[in-house]
Amino acid sequence: MKEKLFILGLDCIDSNILDNLNFTPNIKKMVAQxxxxxxxxxxxxxxxxxxxxxxxxKDPGELGVYGFRNRRTYRYDDEVFASSHMVKFDRLWDLFSKVNKKSIIVGVPQTYPINPINGFLVSGFDSPKNSNEFCYPKELSTFIKEEIGEYLFDVTDFRNTPLDEVLDTVYSMTEKRFDLMENLIRENEWDFSILCEIGTDRIHHCFWKYHDKNHPEYEYHDKYSNVIIDYYMYIDNRIGRLLNILDDDSTTFLIVSDHGAKAMYGGVCINEILIREGWLVLKEKPNEPTKLTKDLIDWSKTKAWGDGGYYSRIFLNIVGREPQGKISPKDLRHYKEELTKLLQKIKLDNGIEISNKVYWPERIYRRVRGLAPDLIVLLGDLHWRSIGKVGYKSNWIIENDTGTDGANHSMDGVYIISGPNIKKNVRRDSSIYDITPTIIQQFNLPVNDDYIGENIFND
Structure with a gap:
């Protein structure tokens, strides 16, 4: 009997889901088995x-991918959006293909622009909204249009979309994605399939403050306070349908998330802090929140600047590297140490002091490819977001500068794996880097490189 692997990727599902499985009976069954x-x-x-x-x-440094936006050159305004072209290493479907096994890939991030595979591929949420070339083979797009109608990659501008519209779109796109995958695995020969759903992430960001009673902005809402649990129950129902389609005796089923979720307490205005401490100098400070662009900065006096997002990316202005460098390369280590010390503890204008983790890419990654930030800063145990705009009268704000947001990301995602030869009802906390070596060993795939993690089942 041919062994198969099915992966369901649920973006942003937190490990806390394991603490209350009563409303997700199919996930509960998988945990027990x-x-x-x-x-x-x-x-x-x-x-x-x-x-x-x-x-x-591979870690982000080896991939050379440090977020959705990455510096392409050391010019001050030259960034490129992460795409499939940036991934230079085999991913799991490439390894299956090397032993002539077929794959069905739906919704995995960084698969656009599409590359041919041994099987079927539908690119992820980061595909252009109106792309006509999001499938392999190309004729698959005609099949999708005929079977499920318009394919939805994501909720457009979800942070600035009315909540009811977010909710409707999330359910619609999730239904279409699961329907498509069910159809593909029923009607085609395959060995490996993976479906990634971004709806879980969007639901968390938009509705977390109505869900989490420990959120500082928690607000009970007759409609919105049950949205996250209701959506989990819907996903669990779809998992039940998948389990009914898949053969229990031959298919390994893995549910996995890329990271977790937690309450966002607010945003740290990272560039306001750098301005106050003399690292960043503007030609003239705006009177209202304004995106930091290169023309606002006096580069002859600036030593560092930061980007906003789920974490803060700090860049130093280095002589011979940046066009108008300020810091001599021989002094780089000194300035990185000084800036690290400054950012490890930040006192906000409301009197709260937050402790932060400041990482040097060359110290945490096995290799640093591409143009990494000089410092990576995770703010306040990830309860705080980095705000990149300038023109604030304070060094923190309660909201996100890019729109409504109640959640930030946490380090702890989740995995649940069941199937033939899988140990039952065993809890074993692991690393995201353990997934690939585990699958390689479970399915006897070719080992053509060294991997960071190890087989989850190694004692």
Missing amino acids: GTYGTLNSTIPPITVPAWSSMLSG
Whole structure:
């Protein structure tokens, strides 16, 4: 009997889901029949690069992918959006293909632009909204249109979309994605399939403050306070349908998330802090929150600047590297140490002091490819987001500068694996880097590189 692997990727599902399984009976059944636990994410713990790290066994430095936006050159305004072209290592479907096994890939981030595979591929949420070339083979797009109608990659601008519209779109796109996968695995020969759903992430960001009673902005809402649990129940129902389709005796089923979720307490205005401390000098400070662009900065006096997002990326202005460098390369280590010390503890204008983790890419990654930030800063145990805009009168804000948001990312995702030869009801906390070597050994795939993690089942 041919062994198969099915992976369901649920973006942003937190390990806390394991603490209350009564409303998700199918996940509860998988926990009882399999091995499960937390899955420590990448640094930084965000969708891109986490999914590519999980499916390749490589860290963000090896991939050269440090977020959705990455510096292409050392010019001040030259960034490129992460794409499939940036992943230079085999991901799991490439390894299956090397032993002539077929794959069905739906919704995995960083698969656009598409590359041919041995099987079927539908690119992820980061595909252009109106792309006509999001499938392999190309004719698959005609099949999708005929069977499920318009394919939805994501909720457009979800942070600035009315909540009811977010909710409707999430359910619609999730239904279409699961329907498509059910159809593909029923009607085609395959050995490996993976479906990634971004709806869980969007639901968390938009509705977390109505769900989490420990959220500082918690607000009970007759409609919105049950949204997350209701959506989990819907996902659990779809998991039940998948379990009915898949053969229990031959298919290993893995549920996995790239990172978790937690309450967002607010945003740290990282560039306001750098301005106050003399690291960043503006030609003239705006009177209202304004995106930091190169023309606002006096580069002759600036030593560092930061980007906003789930974490703070700090860049130093180095002589001979940046166009108008300020710091001599021989003094780089000194300035990095000084800035690290400054950012490890930040006192906010409301009197709260937050402790932060400041990482040097060359110290946490096995290799640093591409143009990494000089410092990576995770703020306040990831309860705080980095705000990149300037023009604030304070060094913190309560909201997100890019729109409504109640959640930030946590380091602890989750995995649940069940199937033939999988130990039952065993909890074993693991790392995101363990997924690829585990699958390689379970399915006797070719080992063509060294991997960071290890087989989850190694004693």
